[in-house]
Amino acid sequence: MSETTGTGELTVTINGKQVVAEPGELIIDVAERSGVYIPRFCYHPRMKPVGMCRMCLVEVSSPRGPSLQPACFVPVADGQEVNTDVDGARKAQEGVLEFLLLNHPLDCPVCDKGGECPLQDQAMSHGPGESRFIEEKRHWAKPIVLGPLTLLDRERCIQCARCTRFAEEIAGEPLIDFFSRGDAIEVATFPDRPFSSYFSGNTVQICPVGALTSAPYRFKSRPWDLEQVETTCTFCGVGCRIVAQSSAGKAVRFLGVDSDPVNHSWLCDRGRYGFEAIHATDRLREPMLRRDGELSPASWNEALREVGAGLRQGLSSQGPTSIGIIGGARLPNEDQYAWSKLARAVIGTDNVDAQLGDGLPAEFVASLPQATIDDACAAKAVILLAGDLHEELPVLHLRLRAAAAHHGLLLVDCSPVPTALSEVAVALAPARPGEAAALMAALVASDDEVPEVPGVSAAAVSAARTVLSGLTGEEIVVVVGRTSVAERPDSLAAAAAALAKGLPGVRFLPALRRANVRGAIDMGLAPGMLPGRVSLDGAREWFESQWGSLPSGRGLDTRAMLEAASAGTLRALVLLGADPLADFPDRELATRALERIPFLVALDTLPSASAQLADVVLPAAGFGERGGTTTNLEGRVTRLAQKVVPPGVARPDWVIAVEIAERLGVDLGFDHLEGIWEEIEQVAPAHRGATVSAVYGQPGDGVVVPVAAVGLPRLAPARLDPMATPGIDSVITQGAPMFAGAAAVGSGGVEESEVIEEGGAAPAELPTESVTPSGPPRPSPLAFDADSWPVPAPPVPDAYSFRLVTRRSLYDHGTLVQASPSLAPLAPSQELRVRPRELDKLGVADGDRVRVRSARGELVLPVAADEAVPAGVALIGLNLAPVDQPGATALLDSDEAAQPVRIETVEG
Amino acid sequence: MLTDRAPIVSARLGHEDSHTLERYLATGGYEGLRKALSMTPEQVHEEVNAASLLGRGGAGFPAGRKWSMLRKASTTYLVVNGDESEPATFKDHLLIERDPHQIVEGTIITAYAIGAAQAFIFCRGEFALGLERLTQAVNDAYAHGALGPSILGSDFSLDLVVHPGAGAYICGEETALLESLEGKRGFPRIKPPYFPAAIGLYGEPTVVNNVETMSNIPWIVRNGGAAFAALGQGSSTGTRLFALSGHVERPGWYETEMSKTTFRDLIYDPKLGGGVRRGRALKAFIPGGVSAPWFFPEHLDMGLDQDAVGKAGSMLGSGSVVVMDETTCAVRAAWRISRFFHRESCGQCTPCREGAGWIDKILRRIEDGLGREEDLDLLLDACDNIAPGLTWPPRQTTICVLGPSIPSSIVSGIHQFRDEFLLHVKEGGCPMPPDEVRHV
Amino acid sequence: MARLSAENRRKAEAIVAVYPERRSALIPLCHLAQGQDGYLTEEAMEDVAELCGVSPAEVRGTASFYDMLHTEPVGRYVIAVCTNIACMLAGAYEVLGHAEERLGIHSGQTTPDGLFTVEEAECLAGCDKAVCVQVNHRFFGPVDEEGFDRLVEDLAEGRLEGTVPPHGVLCRVERSVGLPAEEPAAGPAGGAPARRGGDS
Numbered sequence A: 001m002s003e004t005t006g007t008g009e010l011t012v013t014i015n016g017k018q019v020v021a022e023p024g025e026l027i028i029d030v031a032e033r034s035g036v037y038i039p040r041f042c043y044h045p046r047m048k049p050v051g052m053c054r055m056c057l058v059e060v061s062s063p064r065g066p067s068l069q070p071a072c073f074v075p076v077a078d079g080q081e082v083n084t085d086v087d088g089a090r091k092a093q094e095g096v097l098e099f100l101l102l103n104h105p106l107d108c109p110v111c112d113k114g115g116e117c118p119l120q121d122q123a124m125s126h127g128p129g130e131s132r133f134i135e136e137k138r139h140w141a142k143p144i145v146l147g148p149l150t151l152l153d154r155e156r157c158i159q160c161a162r163c164t165r166f167a168e169e170i171a172g173e174p175l176i177d178f179f180s181r182g183d184a185i186e187v188a189t190f191p192d193r194p195f196s197s198y199f200s201g202n203t204v205q206i207c208p209v210g211a212l213t214s215a216p217y218r219f220k221s222r223p224w225d226l227e228q229v230e231t232t233c234t235f236c237g238v239g240c241r242i243v244a245q246s247s248a249g250k251a252v253r254f255l256g257v258d259s260d261p262v263n264h265s266w267l268c269d270r271g272r273y274g275f276e277a278i279h280a281t282d283r284l285r286e287p288m289l290r291r292d293g294e295l296s297p298a299s300w301n302e303a304l305r306e307v308g309a310g311l312r313q314g315l316s317s318q319g320p321t322s323i324g325i326i327g328g329a330r331l332p333n334e335d336q337y338a339w340s341k342l343a344r345a346v347i348g349t350d351n352v353d354a355q356l357g358d359g360l361p362a363e364f365v366a367s368l369p370q371a372t373i374d375d376a377c378a379a380k381a382v383i384l385l386a387g388d389l390h391e392e393l394p395v396l397h398l399r400l401r402a403a404a405a406h407h408g409l410l411l412v413d414c415s416p417v418p419t420a421l422s423e424v425a426v427a428l429a430p431a432r433p434g435e436a437a438a439l440m441a442a443l444v445a446s447d448d449e450v451p452e453v454p455g456v457s458a459a460a461v462s463a464a465r466t467v468l469s470g471l472t473g474e475e476i477v478v479v480v481g482r483t484s485v486a487e488r489p490d491s492l493a494a495a496a497a498a499l500a501k502g503l504p505g506v507r508f509l510p511a512l513r514r515a516n517v518r519g520a521i522d523m524g525l526a527p528g529m530l531p532g533r534v535s536l537d538g539a540r541e542w543f544e545s546q547w548g549s550l551p552s553g554r555g556l557d558t559r560a561m562l563e564a565a566s567a568g569t570l571r572a573l574v575l576l577g578a579d580p581l582a583d584f585p586d587r588e589l590a591t592r593a594l595e596r597i598p599f600l601v602a603l604d605t606l607p608s609a610s611a612q613l614a615d616v617v618l619p620a621a622g623f624g625e626r627g628g629t630t631t632n633l634e635g636r637v638t639r640l641a642q643k644v645v646p647p648g649v650a651r652p653d654w655v656i657a658v659e660i661a662e663r664l665g666v667d668l669g670f671d672h673l674e675g676i677w678e679e680i681e682q683v684a685p686a687h688r689g690a691t692v693s694a695v696y697g698q699p700g701d702g703v704v705v706p707v708a709a710v711g712l713p714r715l716a717p718a719r720l721d722p723m724a725t726p727g728i729d730s731v732i733t734q735g736a737p738m739f740a741g742a743a744a745v746g747s748g749g750v751e752e753s754e755v756i757e758e759g760g761a762a763p764a765e766l767p768t769e770s771v772t773p774s775g776p777p778r779p780s781p782l783a784f785d786a787d788s789w790p791v792p793a794p795p796v797p798d799a800y801s802f803r804l805v806t807r808r809s810l811y812d813h814g815t816l817v818q819a820s821p822s823l824a825p826l827a828p829s830q831e832l833r834v835r836p837r838e839l840d841k842l843g844v845a846d847g848d849r850v851r852v853r854s855a856r857g858e859l860v861l862p863v864a865a866d867e868a869v870p871a872g873v874a875l876i877g878l879n880l881a882p883v884d885q886p887g888a889t890a891l892l893d894s895d896e897a898a899q900p901v902r903i904e905t906v907e908g
Numbered sequence B: 001m002l003t004d005r006a007p008i009v010s011a012r013l014g015h016e017d018s019h020t021l022e023r024y025l026a027t028g029g030y031e032g033l034r035k036a037l038s039m040t041p042e043q044v045h046e047e048v049n050a051a052s053l054l055g056r057g058g059a060g061f062p063a064g065r066k067w068s069m070l071r072k073a074s075t076t077y078l079v080v081n082g083d084e085s086e087p088a089t090f091k092d093h094l095l096i097e098r099d100p101h102q103i104v105e106g107t108i109i110t111a112y113a114i115g116a117a118q119a120f121i122f123c124r125g126e127f128a129l130g131l132e133r134l135t136q137a138v139n140d141a142y143a144h145g146a147l148g149p150s151i152l153g154s155d156f157s158l159d160l161v162v163h164p165g166a167g168a169y170i171c172g173e174e175t176a177l178l179e180s181l182e183g184k185r186g187f188p189r190i191k192p193p194y195f196p197a198a199i200g201l202y203g204e205p206t207v208v209n210n211v212e213t214m215s216n217i218p219w220i221v222r223n224g225g226a227a228f229a230a231l232g233q234g235s236s237t238g239t240r241l242f243a244l245s246g247h248v249e250r251p252g253w254y255e256t257e258m259s260k261t262t263f264r265d266l267i268y269d270p271k272l273g274g275g276v277r278r279g280r281a282l283k284a285f286i287p288g289g290v291s292a293p294w295f296f297p298e299h300l301d302m303g304l305d306q307d308a309v310g311k312a313g314s315m316l317g318s319g320s321v322v323v324m325d326e327t328t329c330a331v332r333a334a335w336r337i338s339r340f341f342h343r344e345s346c347g348q349c350t351p352c353r354e355g356a357g358w359i360d361k362i363l364r365r366i367e368d369g370l371g372r373e374e375d376l377d378l379l380l381d382a383c384d385n386i387a388p389g390l391t392w393p394p395r396q397t398t399i400c401v402l403g404p405s406i407p408s409s410i411v412s413g414i415h416q417f418r419d420e421f422l423l424h425v426k427e428g429g430c431p432m433p434p435d436e437v438r439h440v
Numbered sequence C: 001m002a003r004l005s006a007e008n009r010r011k012a013e014a015i016v017a018v019y020p021e022r023r024s025a026l027i028p029l030c031h032l033a034q035g036q037d038g039y040l041t042e043e044a045m046e047d048v049a050e051l052c053g054v055s056p057a058e059v060r061g062t063a064s065f066y067d068m069l070h071t072e073p074v075g076r077y078v079i080a081v082c083t084n085i086a087c088m089l090a091g092a093y094e095v096l097g098h099a100e101e102r103l104g105i106h107s108g109q110t111t112p113d114g115l116f117t118v119e120e121a122e123c124l125a126g127c128d129k130a131v132c133v134q135v136n137h138r139f140f141g142p143v144d145e146e147g148f149d150r151l152v153e154d155l156a157e158g159r160l161e162g163t164v165p166p167h168g169v170l171c172r173v174e175r176s177v178g179l180p181a182e183e184p185a186a187g188p189a190g191g192a193p194a195r196r197g198g199d200s
């Protein structure tokens, strides 16, 4: 009887059953596919096999008779016979387990891993049952602190090297290594160089025993008390698939799920430990109203009445264009759609912008010839024109790093200051701030007319050109993001346009940092844009037929809204989880605007600096507290699931939109999440075909929009390897549809609590009329127009000034990081980095305090000498000052193509 | 029958200054190289094939055949294994300190034959004097024109680096040695690939040969492979340096013709071992390093022949013979050997890392009088989990053969001296007298 | 506690230059650093890491695999007594016991004056001279109890200064040939294969 799985060209016999396999596949994987699970410890499907632990020994036929071979290392061969369940193999496996347990402390009752421990499980299934060891066990002092988030109990370690291999092979940060030899081997750091990798949590996740534990989860729960649900991390635009686990109603642990196109089971520590922010003590629990200058608690009714009144007053006094909405990137797609529709069809304003002047132009993102993460990793070459992905989009950094370090991807790093990926890049040509377009034009110019590029050496340009020479546009992917908020976004758009012109067929992966900013653009939370990647003017007829009415013309972006507010022409502003005071790259303007605006509403999960100034504060349900979908930077729509209830009376943002519409006398037309998605699929041109069942029925890898570009979504694997992702209970839970009313798949795995009801708040009482499309034809999504992105004029060169580059840190003073107690202290302090030679010229030493001055403001902070910073550039961290103190944004004028600053000495 | 023939690799060692270039040149040094350079690489290779020179590092693989297995590539490396750490083996140590030029010359000839432009001699770190002498020899060979560009006026060029080890037995295992040479911990590489000849140093095809193997090459080229093959018998051709130690009157190194010489000759001949010390009876002897199962008086008349020893259930291994007289405690000897493997296990494979430590502890407990009768079966079963079936040559559950070397002494000891083991248990301690300090 | 001296840094760079990949120089550089300070200081390991293009944790991790490399201070003279089979049969444990008693320390420890460290060694390949002893990797043997006492006295009184350099000094002969001349990037004299930069 032949197994039908696999499409390969060879046949092996595993435990008497014939299995078809492909050349190069490992015995362990082929066996697993055919339903034979071979025990293992050191093998991890996402890392190179090393065959060290010897747990997977099986009997393999050979011309010289059967021999014991590690199934994790030996590839299948045609005609091979593998036996996993014969005396020889069983004895070897039992032997290895007995050896492993000799010196193991067997302290399962007090071990975090107890109950979900592969060593425990495999000792039960493949172990000898009892130990014959009567000698004194090996003893170590325990636990030791490896890094800020990671602890090590050396007695429990089974020396499988998963953690050290992860650090070296996957993260490229070998901060931990095996120390000593033989049975004295321990995992250790170098003195005073802690394991402070952003990816440290992955080592805890893949440790097959309780040797590595994380500070945030340690002793928080027992595995049997955990409930879990598969969802998507929304800390950044990568959208890693995770399992969110809760105990007694509290989120206690996030684990990475192996999503093949996205995160390969890895997570960054911010995403992994960000669960702490869900239960931050200062979460907004109830609506608040400003009374006598003070914010005080109010009922939803009072608060919504106030919002309705405020908006109506604006509408009646100065019309819909006096109302603006900023933010929405952290919302799920459905909530974004609801707000987009509320703004356009109910309020009648196009003043909506999910980006705070710190992203890329919406039309640009919506129209780019799009590449997926996999496309980028499989490309021949990637041009990197973005910020430091290690800080902004850590798992995208991992994916690209692996492709460049292990799979031959040629990486050309053109970020203005070298990034963490520069180490694996084959060419470095840092674009001078404001002049990326000139560099890109030079990269694609024909050989005899390569122009000089200001600020980039001819050698660097030629090195980059050499890498790209001979490659077609189709073989190249450009990762384009906001290199620095001290540089205007259209400068990047112009750079991308130059590439698109010179390299026909080139595709782009937008490095969008904010979690669902891609969804926000797709849902039309941008001036001049409507849901489904169409423009307000281009899709007017269609949307009028769908929504009724539309604003008459293109509205204001965030910057223009803030200017209008400070000029007094904007009457009411809604902040959708946005904090312009902290995030807008011109703090001075943001402050003026929020102080002047007559009516300010803030929907948020935490009391941000901007929310403190609002007239009405509405508590929103946050991550893990509501369902829906999110769109990652490659346009992949995946499911979000609810695991815990929102605090107090907080509600999902879409419910609030429905209620506000109702206060304005209009029915938005939805009462449940799938209903909203159904409407999106009907209305939004790019989302056509992304049906409710495709999007909501598949918790796995989701659907890439537009649907034409998608392969089949991931089907839940039959069984999840407990050793690849220990701690994730079973795939039945993972694979189960998570919305109410759907039939559970499999049996036994789905519990009531894992089934998601939409929102945690009372359902809005709305009539349920479905929208039926009719009338004008559905427009097509925007196509990229390389000619519509002119190069903004860079500032006039000035021998005394530096061009500022801002850089993000994974841990910063943003509200979410600061609301996570384990992460908050990890934010670095603010400093200015400049080339040592230029510091000498200025007469300041490494570590001195200096004054940085721009036309907009000034800042006094320490300098650090940094050889990696190009000449004429000063690098500053963004969002690293405590909220009440000015940070880098105080220096920025968002109208500058590139921000010039001067550096001055300070006395004392 | 002990033959009386001129030595090959130890010919020069009678001279005080045997390590110098002057002495080397005065005794036919670099003649082999000169001759080799007048031949084609294939012809040199052919001579070594004709000699059927067996590797002297322990595995006894024919050198010429190993060279033929090289994957064709633009870069090929030659690495000479001078890590000699197999207990009771000290012949490479001798050759490194006393005749470094002979190794260098053999290395150059071999590099020529296999087309390597870069060679390394991995010298055990504890051989400080050896490192100094080897380094000096390389400096002198460069000066003499035997290394570097256009060697001795030919168009063959070679660079040779003397690389110090840092103290880890496992680095003698050729793939661990390559890892160590790449600046990593000495973790043996997992097989496949089975031979460095396919994927070796820096992923390139590499020949790894032992110091003594290299030392034979100049003679073979000078005198012809046939002359070498005429010595010894069967597959065990030529002469070999045997390191004799333990309870003999005259411990030391002896170069004798393979196969024709017997263990009895080596241990008892007055010109060689001179007999068991103080005329005592022989209890057991180890025929080829501590990884080898033990031999007993009934094996004395076997020739020093690779195949014969292999068939009898042990190995000639690294060419070291340890003699134990009747006062030796078998438990203690087995324990000390197990302790060695425990200390030297690299730590990758669970059975070796954990098994060696466990066995060490059990044997120590028996020697200390805290043993139980069931410990003997426990020991054998633990051994069986490292080397399934306890067969010879061993099967293995580990990456390299250090693991399956662990059982040798234990299985030998328990099988041959079970009563002595049990006596330890019954009497609550060791019944044998303490080791005698050999006063000097 | 010391970084590599300027002189040793020059030597280190020369060592790196003879290898096709710089990580190969890791162990030789550790010996060099140990020759400077008697053991591997943290600062020196950081220097080695930089020279070999690896992380300090990898240098420490790799070095700690090897018995000869010490990441903690040891005595000026490290006396290694082989107790492996051949030496054991010649009374090595008795000699080691005597050594411990005589120096008042256990094997693995250092005398309070920082002069001697005693180690129980595995086979040193000096089995014909059992009991075999090394002091800073210089051979002595056969050594019995009296011989050991004499050895320690000679060392303490500086009579072996020339023969036994301080701990860590290994090979006092420097490679003087075949080094890349001016241009370290170019291949070495001798037409050996071009050096490859970095490691994977």
Ligand SMILES: Cc1cc2nc3c(=O)[nH]c(=O)nc-3n(C[C@H](O)[C@H](O)[C@H](O)COP(=O)(O)O)c2cc1C
Pocket (backbone or CB within 6 Å): B054, B055, B056, B057, B058, B059, B060, B061, B063, B066, B081, B082, B083, B084, B085, B086, B169, B170, B171, B172, B173, B174, B175, B208, B209, B210, B211, B213, B214, B400, B401, B402
């Ligand atoms: C645990 C172990 C230790 C070894 N130690 C040495 C050694 O010290 N010296 C040596 O030449 N070969 C040693 N070998 C054998 C080498 O792996 C390799 O076979 C040999 O160097 C090849 O040289 P040859 O073919 O000239 O004998 C060892 C093998 C093992 C498994």
Ligand code: SF4
Pocket (backbone or CB within 6 Å): B170, B187, B188, B344, B345, B346, B347, B348, B349, B350, B352, B353, B398, B399, B400, B401, B402, B403, B404
């Ligand atoms: S058998 Fe022992 S020494 Fe050999 S690789 Fe495995 S652990 Fe290392």
Ligand code: FES
Pocket (backbone or CB within 6 Å): A039, A040, A041, A042, A043, A050, A051, A052, A053, A054, A055, A056, A057, A070, A071, A072, A073
């Ligand atoms: S050896 Fe195969 S899983 Fe460890």
